[in-house]
Structure formats: C-alpha cells, structure tokens
Amino acid sequence: QKEVEQNSGPLSVPEGAIASLNCTYSDRGSQSFFWYRQYSGKSPELIMFIYSNGDKEDGRFTAQLNKASQYVSLLIRDSQPSDSATYLCAVILGNQFYFGTGTSLTVIP
Amino acid sequence: ETGVTQTPRHLVMGMTNKKSLKCEQHLGHNAMYWYKQSAKKPLELMFVYNFKEQTENNSVPSRFSPECPNSSHLFLHLHTLQPEDSALYLCASSQDRGPYEQYFGPGTRLTVT
Numbered sequence: 757q758k759e760v761e762q763n764s765g766p767l768s769v770p771e772g773a774i775a776s777l778n779c780t781y782s783d784r785g786s787q788s789f790f791w792y793r794q795y796s797g798k799s800p801e802l803i804m805f806i807y808s809n810g811d812k813e814d815g816r817f818t819a820q821l822n823k824a825s826q827y828v829s830l831l832i833r834d835s836q837p838s839d840s841a842t843y844l845c846a847v848i849l850g851n852q853f854y855f856g857t858g859t860s861l862t863v864i865p
Numbered sequence: 866e867t868g869v870t871q872t873p874r875h876l877v878m879g880m881t882n883k884k885s886l887k888c889e890q891h892l893g894h895n896a897m898y899w900y901k902q903s904a905k906k907p908l909e910l911m912f913v914y915n916f917k918e919q920t921e922n923n924s925v926p927s928r929f930s931p932e933c934p935n936s937s938h939l940f941l942h943l944h945t946l947q948p949e950d951s952a953l954y955l956c957a958s959s960q961d962r963g964p965y966e967q968y969f970g971p972g973t974r975l976t977v978t
Contacts, residue, residue, distance in 0.1 A: 788964045799969040855908040
C-alpha cells in the first residue's frame with residue numbers, strides 16, 4: 757500500500773465552484789500534512805499545511821484533516837482558471853516526507 | 866536572491882557526458898534534498914543532507930553523486946547517465962530534517978540523449 761494516495765484526476769470544475777481534493781494516508785502515526793500546487797513545467801509550491809484535526813483556512817483555501825479516518829482534503833472556494841494545476845499531498849511520518857502522485861485540477865472559465 | 870535557486874534550468878547531455886546540477890538556498894535552512902520527478906510518478910527522494918552531512922541515499926545509482934560543501938549549497942554530479950534518467954530534478958530545503966515544510970527550487974529539466 758502506498759503511503760499517500762490521491763486520485764490522479766483530472767478533476768474539472770467550473771469557474772466559481774468549489775474544488776475538493778482528497779488524500780488518504782496509510783500510517784496513523786503521520787504527524788504533518790501539506791498541500792503543494794504545481795503548475796505544468798514548474799516546481800511544487802507550498803500552499804497549506806495542517807497539523808491538527810479540523811479545518812484550517814487561508815483565503816480561498818481550506819485544509820481539512822481527519823486523523824481517525826486518515827484523510828486530508830483541500831477545498832478551493834470560488835475556483836479560478838489560475839487554480840488549474842496539479843495538487844500534491846505530502847505527509848510526514850517520523851522524518852520521512854511522502855508525496856502523493858498529485859491530482860490534476862482544471863477550472864473551466 | 867531569495868528562496869531556492871537551481872542552475873541550469875535545462876540541460877541536454879549525452880550518455881558519456883559529465884555534468885553537474887547546482888542548488889543554492891537563501892533561507893537559512895539546514896536540510897537540503899534532491900528529488901527526481903518523472904511523468905506520472907510521485908516525487909522520488911534521492912538524497913538528504915542535514916547540516917552538510919548526508920543522512921539518506923535512497924538506493925540511487927552511483928552515476929548520481931551528490932555533494933554538499935555547506936548548508937546553503939548542494940550539487941548533483943552526473944556521469945554516464947541513461948535515457949531513463951531524463952526527468953525534472955528538484956532541489957528543496959527545510960529548516961531541519963524533521964517535520965518541517967520543504968521549499969522547492971525551480972528544477973532542472975534534464976534530457977539524456
């Protein structure tokens with residue numbers, strides 16, 4: 757079983773809608789959770805991190821963590837075409853950083 | 866300059882060439898990483914340095930040779946590569962080798978012919 761799993765997509769949403777991206781992880785001991793955005797041909801850019809159960813909001817982005825169910829999600833409100841990218845989930849277990857394969861999001865104008 | 870920089874941004878090399886990738890971080894971090902990103906695959910961690918000492922080598926072939934002269938600079942020396950080594954090579958840094966977020970450089974797009 758992979759440490760971090762994401763639906764590769766592509767996920768398409770209309771402009772202005774809420775995009776919901778999900779990530780599951782295999783180890784209950786995982787401590788820290790990150791969302792990165794990667795535009796085509798560019799490097800990953802950190803957009804959110806969350807350590808505690810519940811929601812964390814930053815502008816149009818909300819990260820949700822549920823340790824009991826071992827998932828972390830990213831909600832993007834009022835999606836914009838500029839949000840079209842691949843979103844990578846990353847999980848830290850001990851000192852190891854595990855990345856998912858990413859979910860491709862397309863926001864349709 | 867700020868953040869994490871990498872040079873060159875693009876590199877085409879033959880299988881018999883020797884080249885080096887350079888990474889520099891201006892964040893005052895102590896840990897630096899090399900990743901390989903191939904199409905449709907997760908990021909693959911190659912090497913980790915913490916306080917200039919190599920702490921991990923994830924079964925990377927010896928044709929890749931890292932060097933970390935100080936906490937701000939990281940190199941990846943390449944020799945006798947194979948076409949399947951063509952990928953995006955990303956450098957990252959973090960405060961320390963631990964539960965800290967990593968910041969990535971722009972990457973070097975490597976093509977081996």
